[in-house]
Amino acid sequence: xxxxxxxxxxxxxxxxxxxxxxxxxxxxxxxxxxxxxxxxxxxxxxxxxxxxxxxxxxxxxxxxxxxxxxxxxxxxxxxxxxxxxxxxxxxxxxxxxxxxxxxxxxxxxxxxxxxxxxxxxxxxxxxxxxxxxxxxxxxxxxxxxxxxxxx
Amino acid sequence: xxxxxxxxxxxxxxxxxxxxxxxxxxxxxxxxxxxxxxxxxxxxxxxxxxxxxxxxxxxxxxxxxxxxxxxxxxxxxxxxxxxxxxxxxxxxxxxxxxxxxxxxxxxxxxxxxxxxxxxxxxxxxxxxxxxxxxxxxxxxxxxxxxxxxxxxxxxxxxxxxxxxxxxxxxxxxxxxxxx
Numbered sequence: 522x523x524x525x526x527x528x529x530x531x532x533x534x535x536x537x538x539x540x541x542x543x544x545x546x547x548x549x550x551x552x553x554x555x556x557x558x559x560x561x562x563x564x565x566x567x568x569x570x571x572x573x574x575x576x577x578x579x580x581x582x583x584x585x586x587x588x589x590x591x592x593x594x595x596x597x598x599x600x601x602x603x604x605x606x607x608x609x610x611x612x613x614x615x616x617x618x619x620x621x622x623x624x625x626x627x628x629x630x631x632x633x634x635x636x637x638x639x640x641x642x643x644x645x646x647x648x649x650x651x652x653x654x655x656x657x658x659x660x661x662x663x664x665x666x667x668x669x670x671x672x
Numbered sequence: 673x674x675x676x677x678x679x680x681x682x683x684x685x686x687x688x689x690x691x692x693x694x695x696x697x698x699x700x701x702x703x704x705x706x707x708x709x710x711x712x713x714x715x716x717x718x719x720x721x722x723x724x725x726x727x728x729x730x731x732x733x734x735x736x737x738x739x740x741x742x743x744x745x746x747x748x749x750x751x752x753x754x755x756x757x758x759x760x761x762x763x764x765x766x767x768x769x770x771x772x773x774x775x776x777x778x779x780x781x782x783x784x785x786x787x788x789x790x791x792x793x794x795x796x797x798x799x800x801x802x803x804x805x806x807x808x809x810x811x812x813x814x815x816x817x818x819x820x821x822x823x824x825x826x827x828x829x830x831x832x833x834x835x836x837x838x839x840x841x842x843x844x845x846x847x848x849x850x851x
Binding site for chain 2 (some may be wrong): 547551553556560567574590592594595616636637643644648652653654
């Protein structure tokens with residue numbers, strides 16, 4: 522959308538690693554501090570969206586293609602539900618993570634980590650799908666306007 | 673926050689409205705921090721102030737940035753708003769005072785979580801423990817809702833693209849010359 526602004530490009534390149542690292546920090550520190558899969562997913566998607574806004578949607582789609590998103594959206598839900606099924610197979614109630622580890626506490630901890638990863642994947646990819654949707658429409662509208670201008 | 677809302681109502685430039693909405697979300701996030709709900713505050717800041725603003729800006733890119741002139745008087749929506757707001761305020765009158773120890777929400781399962789969450793789940797953040805473990809079903813439901821939203825968006829966009837291609841002057845796919 523704004524491909525010619527050098528200040529934005531440089532600042533975005535500086536900020537992008539920080540945003541993605543912060544997303545991972547929120548993801549994995551969610552057990553100890555505020556945060557979790559949902560917030561981390563939104564933060565990671567925001568990083569990619571910033572990239573897409575400044576370098577154009579095609580560049581962002583080059584980083585994370587639409588096919589990857591189409592796989593990731595159901596993958597997150599499957600990870601979450603699959604963790605529940607794993608607990609079920611190991612002889613506990615659905616979504617009880619206790620049997621996943623060597624003793625109940627570590628099992629719960631592991632379960633929470635896996636489940637949060639599932640939330641992260643689904644949230645991040647859904648946010649990106651929505652952004653690609655609207656942004657893609659906007660780009661198409663731009664291209665059409667340009668075509669009309671030429672005619 | 674009241675100033676922001678009045679600004680949103682008075683402004684006719686939709687760009688300003690989106691920005692004021694973002695400001696409102698950030699103020700809301702600050703209120704959440706003051707109420708010690710840091711997790712909610714993070715979500716509000718990320719989703720309310722960040723993500724929705726970006727998406728609304730993308731929509732503004734597609735439409736005009738001026739509000740359309742009103743075609744009817746806003747008297748009925750105003751009555752509905754006032755009645756709903758009045759009912760909500762009336763409902764809050766019966767709520768126990770904030771932070772009261774004897775309030776029902778602090779008596780039911782909350783003490784159990786506070787006492788047992790850390791050694792039962794190994795997670796010092798009780799919010800995470802409740803969200804992912806004790807209330808796993810709820811969170812699974814939330815993720816499914818998001819999943820449904822994502823799938824819905826993908827389907828809507830796919831159908832939109834198909835219709836575009838059928839129109840004669842869009843034979844050259846605009847996506848290709850954007851790449």
